[in-house]
Every structure is written in C-alpha cells, then in structure tokens.
Amino acid sequence: MAQESPTSRLTITVAVMLAVVMQVLDLTIVNVALTYMRGSLHANSDQITWVLTSYMVANVIILPLTGLLVERYGQRNIMLWSVVGFVISSVLCGQSHSLLEIVLWRFLQGIFGASLAPVGQTIMLGAYPSNKRGQAMAILGMGIMLGPILGPTLGGYLTDTLSWRWVFYVNIPFGILAFLLMQTIPDGGKSSTPRPVDWTGFALMALGLGSLQGVLSLGDQDNWFSSRTIIILTIGAVLGMIFFVWRSLSVKYPVVDLRLLKDRNLSIGSMGIGIFGLALFGTMVILPIMLETLMHYEAFTAGLVMAPQGIGAMLAMMLAGRLLGRGVNPRNIVLVGVIFGAVGTYFTTLYSLDISMAWLIWPSFIRGIGFGLVTIPLFTLAFSTLKKSQQAEGSGIFNLMRTLGGSIGIAIVSTVASQETQVGWNQMGGFINPFNPAFHHYLAAAGMTQNPTTWQVLGNVVLYSQANMRGMLDAFVLVFYGFLVMIPLIIFLKKPPPDSAPPTHLSE
Template identity: 35%
Template sequence: MTDTAAAQPAKLDAAVLKIAGVVVLGAIMSILDITVVSVALPTFQTEFDATYAQVAWTLTGYTLALATVIPLSGWAADRFGTKRLYMLALFLFTAGSVLCATAGSIEQLVAYRVLQGLGGGMLMPLGMTIMTRAAGPERIGRLMAVLGIPMLLGPIGGPILGGWLIEAASWHWVFLINLPIGIIGLVYAFFALPKDDPKPSESFDFVGMLMLSPGLALFLYGVSSLPETGTITATKVWVTMLIGALLVIGFVVYSFKPKHPLLDLRLFRNKRLAVSTISLFVFVIAFMGAGLLFPSYFLQVRGESTLHAGLLMAPQGIGAMITMPIAGTLADRIPVGRTVPFAMALIALGFFTFTQVGTDTSYLLLCGSLFVMGLGMGGTMMPIMTSALRTLTNHEVARGSTLVNILQQIGGSIGTATMSVILTSHLNGSAPIPGVTNPGTGEPVTEAEAAIAAQHGAQMQLPPDVLQRGLTFVADSFASTFWVGFILVLATFIPIAFLPRKKAPASEAPSADEGAVPTPVVMH
C-alpha cells in the first residue's frame, strides 16, 4: 500500500481484482444457496413427508448458525488471519453441502444445514474485510460493486438454477452443485490471497460470546417460529425472544467495559457508520422480507413452476446489474446521501405495483415493476455499505463488517418472519369448503388451501366458482401483505435522509498505515 489513501490508484488493479475473484466465488456459494434452497421447500415436503413448518427449519437452522458464528468473525480474523479463516469457512460450507445431499430425513437435513451455516456465516464478513483491506478507502465503492455481483446472481440465478436442478435431476443437486465451486474456491484462495500476518494481541471475550451468540440465536429462533405458531403469544415465541433480547441487551451494556469486546459497539460513535448501518438495517427488513414473497405469488396464485417463477424474477436482477457498477463508481466520487434517495424512490415506485396484484395481473406490468425495483436495488445496498465502511481503518474493518453483517442477518430474519406471519394470518381467514377435510389432519380444507393445491396439480374436483373465490382470496392476501412491505419501504426514507451529503474531510480518511495499530474512532 502507498503512504496515503489519497495516493492510491483510481482504478482497480489486477492484484486487487484477483483477490476480489476469490471473495465473489465464496459469496456466490453463500447467497445462491439461500435462494436455491427456498424454491426446494415444496420438494422437501414431498420427499421427507414433512409439514411446511418442518421443512422451513432448513432455512431457519442455517440462519441461526449464521447468527451464532458471525460475531466471532471479527476477533478470529485478527487472531488467526483472514486467509486461513476464509479457507476454513469455504471448507465447512462445502462439506456441509455434501452432507446435506446425503440426508435421509428432515432432521438430518436441518442438522447438516447448521454445519453449512457455520461456514456460510463467516464468508461474507471475512470477504468484505479481505476486499476492503486490499483496495483501501478510496476504491471501496468500486470494489463493493464487484462484491455486489453475487447479490445480483442470487435473485436471478438462484430460483432458476434451483427449479432446473429439481426438474432435470433431483433435489440432491441443489447442494451438490456447491462441491465443484467449493473446490475451485479453496484452490483459488490458496494461491490468490496474500499470506496471513495475524497479530494475536487481543484476548478473546468469552463473557461477551456467552451472551451475544446464544442471545442472537434464541431471539432469531423465536422470530423464526412466528410463521409456524401464527402468534407472538405462543410460549416458544415470546419466551425465547425475551431471553434472547435480555442476553443481547446485557451484552450491549457489558460491551463498553472490556478493552477488546467480541463486538465493538464503540464503532457506532462514528456517525457515518451508525447512520449507514441503521439505514441498511431498515432497508433489509422492508425489502428482503417482502422480496421473498414475490416468487411465492407466482407459484401460489399464478400456478407457475419453480423454473418459470425464477425466470419471472430475472428482470429484478437485470435492473440491478445495470445500475450497480454505476452506483459503485459514483459512491467513490459523490456522497451517498445524494444518490441513494433517488434509488429508493425507484424501489418504492416498483413496489407499489405489487400492492395491487390480483389473479390475472399483467406479467408485463409485474416484470417491468421488478426491473424498476432492480434499478433501485443496484443503487442502494452497496453504496450504503460503502458509506458504512469507508471511514474505518484497516484494523477496524473486520469488526465493522461484522457489525454490518449481523444487523443485515437480524433485519432479514425479522422482515421474513413478519411478512410470513402477516400472509399466513390473512390466508387463515379463508372460508372452509363444506364437507371437505384434509386426509392427514382431519381439519377442514379452506378455499384458499384448495385453490393453491389445485394450481399445483392436486387431484381435487372443485367447482369453478370455489376455485376462483379461493384464488382471489389468496391474491388479496398477498396484496395486503405487500402493502405492509410498501409502508416499510417508505419508512426507510427516514434514516436515509441522514446519510452524508458532503465528502468527509481529508483528516477523517484513514491512512494506509493505520492498519497496524488500533486507532481511536474519529468523532463526527
């Protein structure tokens, strides 16, 4: 590195791009896996003779593992070095993927998904740390645009790849596809990443770990149980959420005492980091929660196959692909507070269409709206992350990226659970069909349940008027849920209004040699 951040070259050189390639490979594995598995849930129900609530734990178990291991990433990166830790994370993720493909029961699959999550949880924060250290603060915007590539491939390729693999081969290949990518990633990382130079000067915060990791896991367990129970008053929901919240609050109070806490909340004294992180947190709750319902609408209301639902989601990723490189370049030149509000306005504009969905809404309109939302996404997520990490020194980047990733994970889980509960509560209000019961449970079958089943080829003799009423009810339920998401998207404009609109003074830019010694956080 040069003596000052300002002296760094404007363009990303070959050495930095080579390192970025390693990180992008790992991020593609992690992000694709989430979207691929989400479209495989109905297949898991059939294969393992399980309920939706049971197979949903293949996603929840992975999320809980992520929440448990992410807080350790910052300390472990400083203690053991980013290269060896990143390779360990790749190995765990790949091994977990192969084990998932061998699962003979839903319980085994959930257990192996937890192992997979232990590796996946470290990939993103470590990847952000590696890339930010390699590029320096002046080029972080363009580098974050590179890291955004897998975030585009996730919504575009995940549902398409998952649907194709399930239809053309079997569900096992949803996981086995990670084996060749993981092997290539490990070999690539061994040769491309710079040799580790860890400085094990910090003691491990065992007290903090005993509060934060179980606290996050318990809180997210309670949140993730909401769709299954349908009410926050259920014991497994409110008790675990309360205990988890108390442990997390206890950690927050405690974390300002030790010199080297597990999660360095002192970084929030940095106003730019604090505002950017809060903006990202609210955005993730709003968009990621409702975003998972877009393919569900195509599957349940329109009766599309998993492959076709994935293809219909592609315009969103294409839109983001257009604006993300532009936004990355602008983020290095223009304060994000001047560009992100316009990108969020595009998201809100496209999102509004989904509050009006019915049983026969034009696909041209829906795909056009997804494209507009994609344009907004490309100009929102990575610029906000860039703003969050830009003013941190090399030494602080590992802990800063850990903070960002934890809040992203919590926000995504809260958003997903909230939207699922709202949709489920609406669907439960459907009228039962007289004389028709579920053979497995003996419970009456509602018009909505029958309509969804009929869309997927179930052999049910339904009068046309009952089928139409059921489909209309399901479509209205989705529209009502999307209204909640739309209001949350509008709420995101509040923290975004506080994003920086002026460039940081030169005195606040971290210098290249600040990575060697812990540096106080600059007060803004």
Template identity: 35%
Template sequence: MLRQAAVVVLGVIMSILDITVVSVALPTFQREFDASYATVAWTMTGYTLALATVIPLTGWAADRFGTKRLYMLALVLFVAGSVACSFATTIEMLVAFRVLQGLGGGMLMPLGMTILTRAAGPHRIGRLMAVLGVPMLLGPIGGPILGGWLIETQSWHWIFLINVPIGIVALVSAAVILPKDNPSPSESFDFIGMLLMSPGLALFLFGVSSIPEEASVTATKVLVPAGIGIALIVGFVFYSFRPAHPLVDLRLLKNRKYTIAMISMFLFAIAFFGAGLLIPSYFLEIRDKTTLAAGLLVAPQGLGAMVTMPIAGRLADRMPIGRIVPVGLVLIAIGMSLFTQLEADTSIPLICGALFVMGLGMGATMMPIMTAALQTLNAASTAKGSTLLNIIQQVAASIGTAVMSVVLTNQIQNSDAIAKLGELGKTPPPAQPPAPEVLAQMQQQIEQLKSQALTDSAAAFATTFTVAFVLLLLTFIPAFFLPRKKSETPTPEGEQAAAPVMVH
C-alpha cells in the same frame, strides 16, 4: 486485485446460491422425508442460526488467525457440509449438516470482502462494492432457476453436490492467489461477550423465525427463546463497554455517520428483503407458475440492479452517498407501488416491468448505504465494525421475513371464501350421489368460491406489500441524513477503510 476478486466471488456465489436453491426445494423435502413444512423449514432456520452463532466470532478470528486461512477453512466447512447434506437419509440429518454448512457459509462473505477491501484501498470502495454486488444478485436470480432445474432433471441431492466442484476450484485458487496472512493476535478473546452475544442472537432469531409457523408473536415457541435472546443481548450491551476489546464494539455507534448508515440499512433490509419473500410466492400460489417459471419471472429485478449497481459504485467514489441513495429509494417505491395494487389477473409484463424498476433502485441503494458505513471505518475498527454491521443486516432481514409472513397469513385466514373451501374439503361425501341439477349447482358454487378465494389471496398479497411499502418510506428519514457533502478524507485519520461483513 481482479484475480483476488475472482477467488472471492466464487465462494460468495456458492454460499448465496445455496440459500435460494434450498428455499425452492422445501416441498421436495416434505415428500422425500415424509415431513411437515414446519419440520423441513428447519433446513433454512438451522442454517440461519449457524450464521448468527458465527457472525460475532468472525471479526476476532480474522485478526487472530488471518483472513486467508479462515477463508479457506470456511470453504472446507461449507463444501464438507454440502457433501454431507447430499447423503442425508433423514430430515434430522439434513438439518444437522445444514448447520455445518452455515458455520462455513457465514464466514465466506465477510472474509472475502475484508480481503478485497484491503487490496482495493479506501478510494475504490464504491467500485469494489459494485463488483461484489454481482453475486448477491445472481443468488436471487439464479437460485430458484438452478434449484428448479436440478430438482426436475436430476434429484434434490444435486442442489448440494453442485457446490463441490465450485468449492474445490475456489479452495485451490485461494491457496495460490490470495496474499499471505499477517495476523496480529494482540487482542484477548472476549469469552463473556461470546457467551452473551452468540446464543442471544441465535435464540432471538430462532424466536423470530418461528413466528410464521406459529402465526402469532405471542406463542410460547416465539416468546420464550426471543425473550431469553433479547435478555442476553441487552446484558451484552451493558457489559460491552467494560472490556478494552469487546466481541462486538458498540462504541462505534458514537460515530454519527456510521450509525445513520446502520439505521438506513436496518429499515431498508426489513422492507426490501421482506417484500422479496412475497414476489415468488405470488407467482407460485396465485398465478400457479412452476418453480422454474417463478424464478425466471423474478429475474428482471436482478437485471435492473445489474444496470445501476456499477454506475452507483463509481458515483459513490466521486459524490456524496446522500445524493445517490434517495434516488434509488424513489425507484424502489415506484416499482413497489404497483404491488400494493396486485390482483389475481394483474398483467405479467407489467409486474416484470415493476420488478425491473425496483431492481434499478436496489442497485442504487443497498451498496451505496454499505459504502456510507465503510467510509467511516478505519483499519483498527475493520473487523468489529463489520461484525456489527452484519448483525444489524441479518436481524433486519429475519424480522422483515417474519413480519411479512405473519401479515400475509393473517390476511389469508380472514377470507371467508378460503375458510368455506377448507370446510368443504373436510366434509365427508354423501351416502347417495346428488341429482344432476344439484351436482351442477354445487360445482358452480365451488367454482365461485375458488374464484373469490383467489381474489382474496391476491388482495392479501397487496395488503402485505403495502406494509412493506410503508416501511420503505420510513427509510427516507435516515437516508436524508446520510452525507450530502463529499469529505476530503473518507476515513478517520486517513486510515484504510474497512470491509463490511455481509450475509444475504
């Protein structure tokens, strides 16, 4: 099992690192391709939409072709997309190749976890989740640091080329170490479900992802695709109960424990991933830190999670999840409460301490919630149940990011000082230079405006963190209904537990 874990972790680390590495390269893309931020942001949006398209298909494809074959195909697609990205000469080419990357990267985590969970068995799920949680932590920690270092010392091309040697090692290791496939293509493919769910999910996420750019939920670019996407998804919901083997099996929601775990994960992902977007932005925009420094300052959160995740993993195999998750949520709430009081000069060591406490809570929350869902799935519902879980997580993370971006943008736009500075920047210089005393007075006024603008911006971050804090508190409601007694049989009818499909 350890050898298989090493193979899977290689692929997962590669795909997760790629997300955070590219996120810090957006300003570089703006300069290199002479494009607007809204245009280069498509390098992230395109990747996300590719994930959304491939997620519903992964469960069926794993059963049809086998997890090993599909995992190796995902590695090939991801590495090929990485090489193509490094040779892109226009922003349009880069976006297209990022979509190719997303088709492969979207399958790496779910397939890897399916392989390992089948090898581990139902009684070691908690510990398995703790092991696989490590690459999920290394992404947010190492991504900004690695991306900043590669861009500063080499060039932006290397944030993609770095995937090539890792991918080759992972591909060869997978071919040698992973067990032979035993696919069981007994289910027919749900074409109608695919035509409803895949484009519906992609269009909905496109609309949600456009909210920060448009700064409004009522913009045409938001409402039209999101509305069509929701209509397609609703159509799939009504249709999915007709076929014997739907693309995404909503009948699983009849399982009360599974549904509660899903609701808990949905609320948690909105709050935590939404807040996670704000933290490096605060260091970059308010504290004027470099990308590399911001990445290092965010690291305490990942270190805190590394402390509690192995402990929570072992406890999840021995005691009820409902007694672990609330403790983690309390720790996150304690750490996040400091961010609701952020100022422009808040102590950096104090912020890092709060991040460490949040990390402690994250390690005791996210993986146990996933374990709570895992323990309700049997072998027959592995792929479909995992697919549904991943869709919920991906949608929640996208909603959280969009909500926090809009709240922060609106708060900053409401600042009079920031508005006045913007007007001054557009004012043409006077024909005659002002007198020295007038110039000194103008400089003093500008400095006062800058100081007030910085204070207002910090307050905008604090207000946005307050929204995330309230959403986190709402997570306590479904978490209270998580299992609080240890079941003798962790999965229905004593069958093997299933692996989740997760995308960070």
C-alpha cells in the same frame, strides 16, 4: 495492503465472487426443494423449516465474530477454511437421510459460510486502488444480489431434473475452484496481539441472537405467542440480548464492541441496511409464491420473470461504483435508489390476478435499480467516519444487521400476508350468500346454479385466489413503507469527508 497487479486483482475478484455467490445462493436455493426433502426425510411441514432456521441461526451467531477471527487467523486462512468447511458440510447435507442429520450439517454450513461475505468484502477493497473501490464493491454487490435472484430458479431446475440433493452438491465445483484461486490471495489482517475471547459474552450473544432467529423463523407457522415454544424463545432472546449488551459495555475486550454504535453513520447505516434487507428478502419471499400459487407460473418461468430485478440491480451497482469513483455524494445516490425502490414497489401494490407478464417485469426492473443504487453507497456512508482499527468490528455489525433485517422482513411479510389473507377471506365471504342480488347476477353470468359444487367452486377458486391476492398486496404495501422509512434515516447520515475512502483493510 499493497495494491495488486491487474492479473492478480482479477484472480482475487473471481475467487471472492465464487465464494460469496456460493454462500448467498444457499440462502434461497434450498427453499424450493423443501417439499421434496420433507417426503424423503420423513418430516412434517413444521419440522422441515428447521433446515432453513438452523442455517440462519448459525449465520447470525458467527457474523459478529468476523473481526476477532480475522485478528487471530488472517483473511486468507479464514476464507480457505470457510470454503473447505462449507463444501464438506454441503456434501454431508446432500448425503443426509434423517431430519436430525440435515439440521446438524446445515448448522455447520451456516457457521462456515457466515464469514465469507464480510471477509471477502475486505479482501476485494484491499486489492483495488482507492479510486476503484466503488467499482470493487459494485462487483461484489452483484454477486450478493445474484443469490436471491438465481436461487429459486436454479433450485427448482435441479430438483425437477435431478433431485433435491443437488441443491447442495452444486456447491462442490464452486468451492473447489474458489479454493484453488484463493491460494493467490495475500494474507492480511492478522494481529500479533489478538484480543482475548470473552466466552461469557459469546454465550450470551449466541443465546440472544439464536433465540431471536428461532422466533422469527418459527413465529408465523406456530401462531406466534400462542405457542409455548415461541414464548420460551422470546424470553431467551430478551434476556440474552439484555445481558449481552451489558457485558459488551462493561468489559475491556467484548466479543462485539457495541461502543462503535456511538458513530452516527455506522448506527444509522446499519439500521438502513436492516430495512433494506426487509425490503429485499420480503419481496423475494412473497413474489415467487404469488407467481407460482396464484398466477400458476412454473418455477422456472417464475424465476425468469424475477430475473429483471437482478439485472436492474447489477446495472445500477455498476453505475453506483462509477459515480462514487467520480466523487458523487453517496447520500444522494442512496436517496435516488430509495425513490426507485419505492416507485417499483408501489406498482406492485396495484396488482391483480389479471395482470400481464409485462406488469410483473418492468416494476421488478425499477425496484432492482433501487436495490443496486442503495447497497454500495450505503456501505460507503456507514464506514466513512470509522477509523481503520474499528472497521473489522463495524463490518460484522453491518452484515449482521443485513442478515437480521432479512430474517425480520421474511417473518413480518409472511405474517402480514397470512393474516390479511384470512381477513380478506372473511370479508369477501360475507358477500357470497343467497340474499345478495349481485351473487345471483354472478351465477347467472357464469351459467351456474346453487348446488354444493357451486359453493365449492366459489370457495376454492374465487375466495382462495382473491383473498390470497389481497394478502400479497398488503405485504407489498409494507415493503413500500419500508422504503419510505429509509428516507429520513439517510438524511441524518453525515456526508463523507472529502478525503475518505471505503475501508481498505478491515483490521489494520
């Protein structure tokens, strides 16, 4: 792809950033509005989670098809159709008056939004010269990181001041501006002889990944394998994935070429980005719950407290881009990022209900630096040993693992927090009894006597808060170990060849 002039490059950058931020923002902005949507759409707490699940299911099904779609229709057409479809389905979501309607439109939203990040990534890299591609990825990475950071705050503000429908309508101006600017994007990636579509493989992939996403999204609330639905979905996921892998390895033109995972850097890099997704999205799930439920912060204040993590990530991404441009080994940058992420997360394992706001802010900033230093160099390492003709498929696999890692992280972290909260409740509750001398000392110091109100206060205030805090801390411990697991993976990555550069065109 010919390099663009600085003016055209700026236009392309803004267009891609708008589209990517719009899509990533929608992963988290809806969460804070679920309670309001539940009442308006006459759904219970279990049913309303399908608003999230349907979107994620569509994403994981379409992501691996990115390379095939680009081959058939070209990069610009995919971006334009995706933006138009995403905005239209967003409007339909905002107009929904029943649970069935919004689940359907959210599924379509997930279908149209899935290709925006990987194709936008390709366009950005193609528009920049080789010595500035690290900076290009840093810019795009900042957009991807903005979604989880701004989503809860912006969603809470729109829901409180307008209505839950505006968490969808907010996509309209982003989408219109992105569509207009994308007219300047040069088309590329389209093949004169695209591969035939393996519809059998696609059906097996949809069954396997869709069922797996359903298990991850609904497992915790349905008490996992005590639920018949979860058992059925698990069987569907296992059978679907087994036959999908068999099909992919036995046909000439599979939907997703799993043979690429023979490349050590792509396979290990994909595992690494999956664990990274666990750490990022796991943290983004439990931290706002802790701030709003246990520390009684307002939604907007909680968002401001979490913002330093995004600031740290953006600064680190800019630094990582410059270091890559100067030839620094990306493996070393990733290792430093993992250490920063682990240190920042370790301090969260020491939290209590009495910590000040400063203890919330600076560990988040340190953890954000870790996130920023990991993202771009890990992408560079994962693709450094692939041929250009293989990079479209590799992009789909890499981004799929990031999405699945986030889903798995949310499911595991939520389960750990829930289960350990119950364990803490049972253990601490055993100390609250009339035969414990410390119990009488506590009542005397608090000026309380043994009566029904006292037991209610102790149960609701002391046990509820402390047990939930224990569950949160155990979830943070899991995220901390997730960072540590990444260290041996990074060590096994091959150092990029001296003349390697990030992919310029994912389907050349």
